[in-house]
Amino acid sequence: QKEVExxxxxxxVPEGAIVSLxxxxxxxxxxxxxWYRQYSRKGPELLMYTYSSGNKEDGRFTAQVDKSSKxxxxxxxxxxxSDSATYLCAMRGYGGATNKLIFGTGTLLAVQP
Amino acid sequence: DSGxxxxxxxxxxxxxxxxxxxxxxxxxxxxVYWYQQSLDQGLQFLIQYYNGEERAKxxxxxxFSAQQFPDLHSELNLSSLELGDSALYFCASSVVGGTSGxxxxxxxxxxxxxxx
Numbered sequence: 643q644k645e646v647e648x649x650x651x652x653x654x655v656p657e658g659a660i661v662s663l664x665x666x667x668x669x670x671x672x673x674x675x676x677w678y679r680q681y682s683r684k685g686p687e688l689l690m691y692t693y694s695s696g697n698k699e700d701g702r703f704t705a706q707v708d709k710s711s712k713x714x715x716x717x718x719x720x721x722x723x724s725d726s727a728t729y730l731c732a733m734r735g736y737g738g739a740t741n742k743l744i745f746g747t748g749t750l751l752a753v754q755p
Numbered sequence: 756d757s758g759x760x761x762x763x764x765x766x767x768x769x770x771x772x773x774x775x776x777x778x779x780x781x782x783x784x785x786x787v788y789w790y791q792q793s794l795d796q797g798l799q800f801l802i803q804y805y806n807g808e809e810r811a812k813x814x815x816x817x818x819f820s821a822q823q824f825p826d827l828h829s830e831l832n833l834s835s836l837e838l839g840d841s842a843l844y845f846c847a848s849s850v851v852g853g854t855s856g857x858x859x860x861x862x863x864x865x866x867x868x869x870x871x
Contacts (some may be wrong), residue, residue: 648797666867674857678862683865684799684843684864684865685757685759685862685863685864686845686862687862688859688860688861691857691859693857694757730797730798732798740803740811741786741788741803741849741851741858741860742788742800742803742811742813743788743798743800743860744800745790745797745798745799745800746797747796747797748797749797753858
């Protein structure tokens with residue numbers, strides 16, 4: 643079983659829809675939770691990060707972490723065609739000698755105009 | 756543009772060959788990470804260097820090796836290449852290597868390796 647599971651999609655929605663992307667994980671030591679966006683043939687870029695449980699909002703994007711359920715979500719409001727990309731969740735523990743990230747496999751999102 | 760550069764962008768080679776991928780971190784970043792992205796496995800952590808020293812190893816094959824030089828650029832060497840090594844290889848950098856606080860990793864554009 644992988645440490646981080648993510649539905650690969652693809653997910654196709656009409657412009658203006660609310661999008662929900664999710665990941666589950668098994669390692670209770672994870673404390674930092676990140677969402678990266680990756681456009682085709684580009685490197686991942688950080689969208690948001692959250693420490694421990696709770697919600698974080700940034701414009702049209704909201705990240706939620708539920709550590710009790712080992713479940714994280716990214717919501718995109720008023721989705722735009724420019725949001726079409728692969729969304730990767732990533733996680734790491736707290737402290738320690740390394741900052742390595744454990745990624746989900748990514749969800750491919752297509753927003754139709 | 757993240758400030759992380761990788762060369763070459765594309766690499767096509769044959770099975771059994773050896774290649775070297777190069778990464779220059781963002782100015783001021785001391786830590787470099789290598790990740791492999793394949794269709795079925797997603798982004799997998801390979802190895803991390805911090806200020807020239809190996810800090811952590813992930814699922815890196817023995818045929819693969821890396822190093823970080825005094826000017827902080829890093830190279831990933833892949834040898835005895837197999838068809839299954841075809842993937843995108845990303846380098847990322849961060850200011851520090853391991854910390855109790857958040858420490859963003861900035862990713863380069865990647866090198867696409869095709870092994871024929």
